[in-house]
Every structure is written in C-alpha cells, then in structure tokens.
Amino acid sequence: MKTTFVAISLGALVALPPMAAMAQSAPEQVAQAATSDTAHAAGGGSHSRHLRHRSNQSRERARAGAEHMRQMRMAPAAPKS
Numbered sequence: 118m119k120t121t122f123v124a125i126s127l128g129a130l131v132a133l134p135p136m137a138a139m140a141q142s143a144p145e146q147v148a149q150a151a152t153s154d155t156a157h158a159a160g161g162g163s164h165s166r167h168l169r170h171r172s173n174q175s176r177e178r179a180r181a182g183a184e185h186m187r188q189m190r191m192a193p194a195a196p197k198s
Contacts, residue, residue: 161167
C-alpha cells in the first residue's frame with residue numbers, strides 16, 4: 118500500500134510541472150487560434166476534408182512511387198571501377 122502511494126506521488130511530481138508550463142502558455146495559443154481564418158478554432162478542417170485527404174494520399178503515394186521507378190529505370194548505370 119505504501120509502495121503504491123509513493124509511486125503515485127512520484128508520478129504526480131514528475132507530471133505536474135510540465136502541465137503547469139503548458140497551462141501558462143495556453144492563453145497565447147488560444148488567442149492565436151481565434152484570430153486565424155479557418156473554419157475551426159484548431160485549424161484542422163472538417164471531418165469530410167480529412168476523409169478526402171486520406172483517400173488521395175494513397176493515389177499520391179502510388180504516383181510518387183511510379184515516378185521514382187521511372188527515374189531509376191532511365192538513370193544511367195554507375196561507372197564500375
């Protein structure tokens with residue numbers, strides 16, 4: 118029981134100082150987010166925008182991979198010494 122209490126106390130001592138530092142800087146971040154011209158305060162966009170982006174990621178990744186393979190196929194062979 119005492120060991121558990123000591124472990125919880127040490128965990129709180131380690132975790133609380135960073136949280137206090139974040140709480141002090143939070144009003145500046147909120148003011149900055151409120152002045153931006155985005156649809157949401159966090160600036161992340163809507164859920165449907167997120168889904169559209171996710172659906173295009175695989176297409177862009179495949180296109181980039183194909184371009185890389187074309188570049189590798191067309192590249193001249195390195196001179197052998």
